[in-house]
Amino acid sequence: MMNGWMLASGLMALSCAGGHAIAGLNMFYRPIRTAITDDLHAGVLTGMWHLITIHFTLSAIALLVLGVNGQGAVAWLIAAQFAGYAAIYLFISLRLGGVLKLFQWVPFAATAVLAVTGALTAH
Secondary structure, three states, X not given: OOOHHHHHHHHHHHHHXXXXXXXXXXXXXXXXXXXXXXXXXXXXXXHHHHHHHHHHHHHHHHHHHHHHHOOOHHHHHHHHHHHHHHHHHHHHHHHOOOOOOOOOHHHHHHHHHHHHHHHHHOO
């Protein structure tokens, strides 16, 4: 049986992946990459950037598949990951002086809440 909450969490995770890969490329990756003069550090940044994009995308796919299958066990793990991302970004945002300095915690939190709701309603 399909789970709408799980499908919504998958779509939200997919928006996180797209936002990271597309919007974040010019907003964050390129300026940071340009500022790094050490090739090793630049390589590590590039690797981390792509790992995050892959992780967000695979999480979205997993949530979408779970939403179609109506299962919820793995959703708890993905929800915990996105809740952790939200907590880290909210903490850093507050340290930078405002709740929306790093707004990314909002879609991360939304993904976590939707995934938990999907897991709770899975059969």
